[in-house]
Amino acid sequence: MQLLYNIAAIIIVILIIPMFMVRSVREKGFVERIRQSLGFFPEHALDKVEKKDCIWVHAASVGEIVATSPLIKEFRKEFPKSPILVSVVTTSGYEMANRIIKDADAIIYFPLDLPWLAGHVLRRIRPRVFLPVETELWPNFLRTARKIHVPVMMVNGRISDKSVKQYKHLHSLLRNMIGTVKLFAMQSPIDAEYIMRLGAPQELVTVTGNTKFDQTYTDVSPEEKQKIIEEMGLSKNDGIFLAGSTHRGEEEAVLQAFKAVRETHPHARLVIAPRELLRTMEVVHLCRKAGFSVTTRTKLQNEAPQDEDIVILDTIGELGKVYSIGDVVFVGGSLVPHGGHNILEPAAHGKAIIVGSHMFNFKDTYALFKNRDACLTVKNGEELAKQVTRLFDEPEHRHRMEEETRAIVRENKGASRKSAILLHQMLESYESSPENRHHVRSTQKITNFQTYFIDLVHSKEVDGLFPHLIMGILYIFSLIYGLLVNIKLAGYKYGIFQKQKLDCFVISLGNVTVGGTGKTPTAQRLARDIRDMGYRVVILNRGYRAKWHGEVGIVSDGKRLHMDAAEAGDEAYMLAKHLPEVPVLIGAERAKTGRYAMEHFGAEVAILDDGYQHWQLERDLDILLVDAVNVFGNGYILPRGTLREPISHISRADICLMTKVDQAAAGSCDYIRETVHRYNPEARIVESIHQPRCFIPLTEWYVNIASQGIDIAQMRGKRIMAVSAIGNPASFEQTLSDLGAVIIESLRYPDHHDYAMSEMTDIFQQAENAGAEAIVITEKDAVKIPADVAREKWSIPIYVICVEVNFQKGSEGLADLLKKRLAERLGH
Known part of the structure; x- marks a missing residue:
C-alpha cells in the first residue's frame, strides 16, 4: 500500500506542475511555498529549532491555525525552554500564522509527503515531538517518525463522516499511521468514537474539547471595532449583514437575503468574505448584476470610503476580527454540500449565527449551538432571506441568541490547557520508558534521503518496481547532466568561457566522485611538504556548509584561527587547525581568494582544496584522488551515480593519487591503474595510506x-x-x-x-x-x-x-615532479 501511495503521490505532483506554474504567477508567495515544500528553506529559518528538541505543531490552513494559536500559548507556558516550530500547507495559513502566532520560534511550510523528502526534513529538524492539528496525517512523514522515534500526539483531533469512509480504504497505510500516534486528544465524543472506529486504541483516546474556544487573537475592543467599520466605509448603517467563507453558489442566496433586508432597513450594509480570494472579481460582478454598488477591502485601503452597499473582504486573516462588526452572520460552505466552516470565530464575538444544512464537517460544534438555539439552520435562499430579515426586525430575538452564544463559549474554554498538560504527561511517560531512555539514533536504525539514495545508486536496494522506476528517471537526468558537464568543459577548453590566471603556482586537489576520498588530510600533507620546501603556501577552500558568506573569508592566517567550525565549514576548519604557518581562506571564487592571499600573505603556492571541477581558474598541477576502497563510485554520473563527471575526464590529471591502498580489496589498485592509463597514459600514479x-x-x-x-x-x-x-x-x-x-x-x-x-x-x-x-x-x-x-x-x-x-609507492616521483614544477615557475 505504501508503494502505491508513493507512486500516486509522484504522479500527482508531476500532473499538477502546470497548475503550480500558473499559481506561481497569480498568487503572491506561492513560489516560496513550493520552495519550502520541496525542502529548500530560507537561510537561518530553522536555526532556532533544528536539532534543538523543538515542539513541532502542524496546522494545514487558516482554520487549523486559529485552533493552533491558543495551543502555542499554553505550550510556551508548559515548556518554557523548548523551542516551538509551526508548519502550514497553504499560503493563507502561512500569512495567518505569522500574523497571530507570536510565540513560535519558526514558521515554515510543511514538506510534500513524497518518498524521502518528508523524512529528510523531519530528520533534519529532529523535533522532540510532532503534533498534527485536527487530522493532518501523512504516511511518509509518519513512517519516518516511527523509524527515528519521534513521538506523535494528535491535538484538537477532528474526523468527519466523509473522512471515516475515505480512510478505511487505506488499509495497512491507515494502520501504520494510527499506530504511530501515541495519544489522540479529540474535540468531541463523536470524534473520539470515529478515531477509535479507524483503529485507535481506546486507552490512547481522550476528549479535550475544541481549542478554538480558547482563541483570543480575534478579541476586538469597542475602539477597534469602530475603526474597522470606518475603514470599510460602513459608518452609515442600520445593521450589517456579514457572510463569511462563502462558496460558489451561495453568494446568490446571500444577495437575495440582503435584498429582502433592504426592504425594511434601507441603510443595511453587506460584507461578503469569499472563501477563495481568487473568486473576488466573480463575486463583485454578481453584486453589480444584483443591482448593488460594491467595493473591496483592498481598494478601500488605498482610497477614501464611498459608502457602497457591499464590501468584499478580499484580504487574508482578517475575517476573525471583521466578524465583530456583523449584526447577523451567515457562515458559508453550508448551503452547498461542502461541509460548512467553523462557527466558533463569529461565536467568539457573541453573534447571531445562521448556517446551511450541510454542516457535516463540524457536526459536534454545530449540534452544540443548534440544540441551544444559538444557531439557525436554513435550506435555501428563501429560508435564508426569511431568517436574516427576522433577526434584523426582531432585535430581542437576536440578542437572546447572542447571549446564548457567549455562554457556550465561556463554558467550553480550557481545551488548550488540557492539551498542554496531556502533552507533558505523554512526553514524561514516553521519554522515561527503558526502550527510549537508552535509544541511540544511529543510521543502523534510521536512514534519510542521503543514505537511502547512496544505497540505492550503489544497487543495494533495487528490489521492487518503485526503486527501478526511480533509477530509470535518475539515469535520464544523468545523461543530461553529463552532456552539460562536457559542454561546459569544452567551453573552457576552446576559450568560449574565459579562464582566470593567478601569478602564483596553483595546485588543484580533487576527485571525480562524490564522497570522501581523503582530500582534507592530503591537502594538509601537501601543504606541509611545500611549506617545508621554503615556499609560502596557502589553501583555498570553497567553504562548503559555511555560515560565513562573502567574497574572501580568513579561517586562519597561519598563526591563529579567525573562524569557528560553523562559520568556516568543517573541512576548512580542520585544515586550519593542523597547519601552522599556512593561511586557510574560503570563498566561492578561488581567483578572488587567491589574489587576496598573494596581496596579504605573499602566497607563492595556492592549493585548491576540492578544485578539480573549478575550471574557471588555470592551474599548474592537477592532482586527482581516487579512493581505492570505493573505486570510481558506481560508474554512473550524478544523480544516477556518484560521479561528478565522466571517468574519461581523468585525462586532465597530472598525478593520480590512490588513497587508502592498505584497505583496498584485491585487484582494486590494478583496476585503477588500468583505468587511469586507458584515459591518461602520461599521468603519474602515486599510492598513499591514511595513517x-x-x-x-x-x-x-x-x-x-x-x-x-x-x-x-x-x-x-x-x-x-x-x-x-x-x-x-x-x-x-x-x-x-x-x-x-x-x-x-x-x-x-x-x-x-x-x-x-x-x-x-x-x-x-x-x-x-x-x-x-x-x-x-x-x-x-x-x-x-x-x-x-x-x-x-x-x-x-x-x-x-x-x-x-603517508605517500607510498611513487612518492619519489611525486616529490621530484613537484620540486621541478615549482622551481620552473617560481625560480627557487
Whole structure:
C-alpha cells in the first residue's frame, strides 16, 4: 500500500506542475511555498529549532491555525525552554500564522509527503515531538517518525463522516499511521468514537474539547471595532449583514437575503468574505448584476470610503476580527454540500449565527449551538432571506441568541490547557520508558534521503518496481547532466568561457566522485611538504556548509584561527587547525581568494582544496584522488551515480593519487591503474595510506591547534565505541581495528550530520551500558559536536582520531615532479 501511495503521490505532483506554474504567477508567495515544500528553506529559518528538541505543531490552513494559536500559548507556558516550530500547507495559513502566532520560534511550510523528502526534513529538524492539528496525517512523514522515534500526539483531533469512509480504504497505510500516534486528544465524543472506529486504541483516546474556544487573537475592543467599520466605509448603517467563507453558489442566496433586508432597513450594509480570494472579481460582478454598488477591502485601503452597499473582504486573516462588526452572520460552505466552516470565530464575538444544512464537517460544534438555539439552520435562499430579515426586525430575538452564544463559549474554554498538560504527561511517560531512555539514533536504525539514495545508486536496494522506476528517471537526468558537464568543459577548453590566471603556482586537489576520498588530510600533507620546501603556501577552500558568506573569508592566517567550525565549514576548519604557518581562506571564487592571499600573505603556492571541477581558474598541477576502497563510485554520473563527471575526464590529471591502498580489496589498485592509463597514459600514479597520528581528547582538541594528543598505541586492547558521520565509515572502523582497538559498538550517522546534545547524551549512555572504555570519533565529527559536550564531565572519555597521509609507492616521483614544477615557475 505504501508503494502505491508513493507512486500516486509522484504522479500527482508531476500532473499538477502546470497548475503550480500558473499559481506561481497569480498568487503572491506561492513560489516560496513550493520552495519550502520541496525542502529548500530560507537561510537561518530553522536555526532556532533544528536539532534543538523543538515542539513541532502542524496546522494545514487558516482554520487549523486559529485552533493552533491558543495551543502555542499554553505550550510556551508548559515548556518554557523548548523551542516551538509551526508548519502550514497553504499560503493563507502561512500569512495567518505569522500574523497571530507570536510565540513560535519558526514558521515554515510543511514538506510534500513524497518518498524521502518528508523524512529528510523531519530528520533534519529532529523535533522532540510532532503534533498534527485536527487530522493532518501523512504516511511518509509518519513512517519516518516511527523509524527515528519521534513521538506523535494528535491535538484538537477532528474526523468527519466523509473522512471515516475515505480512510478505511487505506488499509495497512491507515494502520501504520494510527499506530504511530501515541495519544489522540479529540474535540468531541463523536470524534473520539470515529478515531477509535479507524483503529485507535481506546486507552490512547481522550476528549479535550475544541481549542478554538480558547482563541483570543480575534478579541476586538469597542475602539477597534469602530475603526474597522470606518475603514470599510460602513459608518452609515442600520445593521450589517456579514457572510463569511462563502462558496460558489451561495453568494446568490446571500444577495437575495440582503435584498429582502433592504426592504425594511434601507441603510443595511453587506460584507461578503469569499472563501477563495481568487473568486473576488466573480463575486463583485454578481453584486453589480444584483443591482448593488460594491467595493473591496483592498481598494478601500488605498482610497477614501464611498459608502457602497457591499464590501468584499478580499484580504487574508482578517475575517476573525471583521466578524465583530456583523449584526447577523451567515457562515458559508453550508448551503452547498461542502461541509460548512467553523462557527466558533463569529461565536467568539457573541453573534447571531445562521448556517446551511450541510454542516457535516463540524457536526459536534454545530449540534452544540443548534440544540441551544444559538444557531439557525436554513435550506435555501428563501429560508435564508426569511431568517436574516427576522433577526434584523426582531432585535430581542437576536440578542437572546447572542447571549446564548457567549455562554457556550465561556463554558467550553480550557481545551488548550488540557492539551498542554496531556502533552507533558505523554512526553514524561514516553521519554522515561527503558526502550527510549537508552535509544541511540544511529543510521543502523534510521536512514534519510542521503543514505537511502547512496544505497540505492550503489544497487543495494533495487528490489521492487518503485526503486527501478526511480533509477530509470535518475539515469535520464544523468545523461543530461553529463552532456552539460562536457559542454561546459569544452567551453573552457576552446576559450568560449574565459579562464582566470593567478601569478602564483596553483595546485588543484580533487576527485571525480562524490564522497570522501581523503582530500582534507592530503591537502594538509601537501601543504606541509611545500611549506617545508621554503615556499609560502596557502589553501583555498570553497567553504562548503559555511555560515560565513562573502567574497574572501580568513579561517586562519597561519598563526591563529579567525573562524569557528560553523562559520568556516568543517573541512576548512580542520585544515586550519593542523597547519601552522599556512593561511586557510574560503570563498566561492578561488581567483578572488587567491589574489587576496598573494596581496596579504605573499602566497607563492595556492592549493585548491576540492578544485578539480573549478575550471574557471588555470592551474599548474592537477592532482586527482581516487579512493581505492570505493573505486570510481558506481560508474554512473550524478544523480544516477556518484560521479561528478565522466571517468574519461581523468585525462586532465597530472598525478593520480590512490588513497587508502592498505584497505583496498584485491585487484582494486590494478583496476585503477588500468583505468587511469586507458584515459591518461602520461599521468603519474602515486599510492598513499591514511595513517593514524594520535588520539586527542575532545576537550583538548577544541582549544589547541596541532595538538600532539596521546600515542596511538595506548588504544590497543581498549573496548571502544566508534561514532561517525562520514562518507566512508567502514574505512574509519577498519583503521581502529588495525590499531588493536576492540570495537564493541559502531554508530553510523548520515554524512555531515550535526549532532544534537540529546543525541550525545544517548551515545554516552549506551557506551556506558555496553561497558565501553572510550568513545572514538573522527575530526569531521568533532566539528559537528556541540561545544557543551567538551565542557561537560562524562564518565567515559571521548577521543578524536587524527590521521595523516603517508605517500607510498611513487612518492619519489611525486616529490621530484613537484620540486621541478615549482622551481620552473617560481625560480627557487
